[in-house]
Amino acid sequence: MIANYGYEDGSGHYYIKIDTSKCAECTAKGCISACPEKLFATELDDFDDEVVLIKEDARNTLQTNCARCKANGEKEPCRQACESDAISFSW
Amino acid sequence: MxxxxxxxxxxxxxxxxxxxxxxxxxxxxxxxxxxxxxxxxxxxxxxxxxxxxxxxxxxxxxxxxxxxxxxxxxxxxxxxxxxxxxxxxxxxxxxxxxxxxxxxxEITCHAKGANYIYGPTVRTILDMGGQDCKAIHCDEKGTVTSFMMNDKCAAGTGRGMEVIANLLAVSVEDIGELSFKVDEEPAPVSSTCVIFAKSEATKLMRSGWTKEKVLAAYCHAMALRVVRLLERNGMELDFAITGGIAKNVGVTRRIENIMGIKALTPTMDTQxxxxxxxxxxxxxxxxxxxxxxx
Structure with a gap:
């Protein structure tokens, strides 16, 4: 499943896309420890696969939460750590 | 008194x-x-x-x-x-x-429910709820393949519609039909924030707009907002709308007109x-x- 967590407001659209079918097979789940803002968490999805998601209280503040990593101009730490290439950003 | x-x-x-x-x-x-x-x-x-x-x-x-x-x-x-x-x-x-x-x-459940209500051909579901809206893709069994939601603001949701109903003293259930009683479609009000939309609607009423015209502008704005969500997540036919706003023709018909497609007709209560x-x-x-x- 492709899960898009985030929002659109007057300043733009801020979504983190996670391909949960890829991260269900990933045992490392490096994104969780790589994110300096601790935005990622795991949960058992509706089919009992352990998948990664963006924590509920962070979903409406991604522009601010991810600003530090985005400012570096490099590939974000979560994407660098993701072995399955399951994470992408809309901005 | x-x-x-x-x-x-x-x-x-x-x-x-x-x-x-x-x-x-x-x-x-x-x-x-x-x-x-x-x-x-x-x-x-x-x-x-x-x-x-x-x-x-x-x-x-x-x-x-x-x-x-x-x-x-x-x-x-x-x-x-x-x-x-x-x-x-x-x-x-x-x-x-x-x-x-x-x-x-609710994303998994809405896809399964829409599959039952609208049949196995439905691929894109727009769920317009009380305080968020979701664009969901599913397969022929009603299993979710992707979703995107926006709950940043009540604009584009049932709650936003309730706010406008109270402001204009119009029953929320009459908004859809009333919004078509205009000579021509007005420009939409702000669709980013329900508070801005409310103050804009107040200003328009004061400047002489009829209730019907303000409602048309509000329904138009709501439709534009959810169309952006649908376009971002991708549109695959057949298309269906669930949730309370699915009962508001003022919004659903405008979504259909903007996207140039027809939503499936529900056989049961979409809510x-x-x-x-x-x-x-x-x-x-x-x-x-x-x-x-x-």
Whole structure:
């Protein structure tokens, strides 16, 4: 499943896309420890696969939460750590 | 002199019992309870067929709302909670269904419910809820393949519509039809923020716009907002709309016009899609378990 967590407001659209079918097979789940803002968490999805998601209280503040990593101009730490290439950003 | 206070936002709560099933003599009763931010629904299935449902406003206490909704659904059926083999809680308040056996996200349940209501050809579902809207893609079995939601602001949601209903002193259920009583479609109001939209609507009324014209501008704005969400997640036909706003033709027809497509016509109350999906998943789980046990 492709899960898009985030929002659109007057300043733009801020979504983190996670391909949960890829991260269900990933045992490392490096994104969780790589994110300096601790935005990622795991949960058992509706089919009992352990998948990664963006924590509920962070979903409406991604522009601010991810600003530090985005400012570096490099590939974000979560994407660098993701072995399955399951994470992408809309901005 | 007492001033009568009218609650224009208040939509009609309802319950229904399947007239084709006067007395239940089947083998399996399952239920789904969808506690949304604004409304709560309970659906009861008898051997996978809708038997009864209720649709009411979520009160300040979610567990109480869940109990009220299931009791109202069971009212004329002769059933008690003990007769229900398996119950799934879903929606924003899904953890607050005291009698549920399991919780499932509303996204999964809406896709399953829409698959039942609209048939297996539906691929894109727009769920317009009380305080968020979701664009969901699913396969022919109603399994979610992708979703995108926006709950950043009440603009583009049922709550936003209730705010405008109260502001203009128009019943929320009449907004859709009234919004077409204009000579030409006005430019939309702000669709980013419901507070901005409200103050813009007030300004337009003061400048001489009719209620109908303001409603048209508001419905237009709401349609534009959700169309952006649909376009971002991708549109694949067939297309269906669920949730309370699906009953507002002022928004649904404008979505169709902007996108140049026609949404499927519902065969049941679109507001029960989540609870219906939950009850269907409950049935599948029980059957799987029974098959395993032989």
């Amino acid at each position: 007492a001033i009568e206070k009218v609650e224009y936002w208040r939509w009609t709560e309802s319950n229904w019992k399947n007239p084709d099933i006067p007395d239940w003599h089947g083998s399996l009763i399952t239920a789904g309870v969808d506690i949304g931010s604004t409304s709560t629904q309970a659906v009861i299935l008898a051997d996978g067929v809708p038997y009864a449902y209720s649709n009411m406003r979520t009160g300040s206490n979610s567990p109480d709302s869940a109990i009220s909704a299931i009791n109202w659904a069971m009212k004329d059926t002769g059933l008690t909670l003990e007769d229900i083999t398996y119950t799934i809680g879903t929606g924003y308040g899904r953890v607050n269904v005291p009698f549920s056996n399991k919780t499932v996200t 029960i899609a989540g609870a219906l999906g939950a009850a269907l998943i409950a049935k599948e789980l029980v059957e799987k378990k029974r098959a395993k046990e032989g």
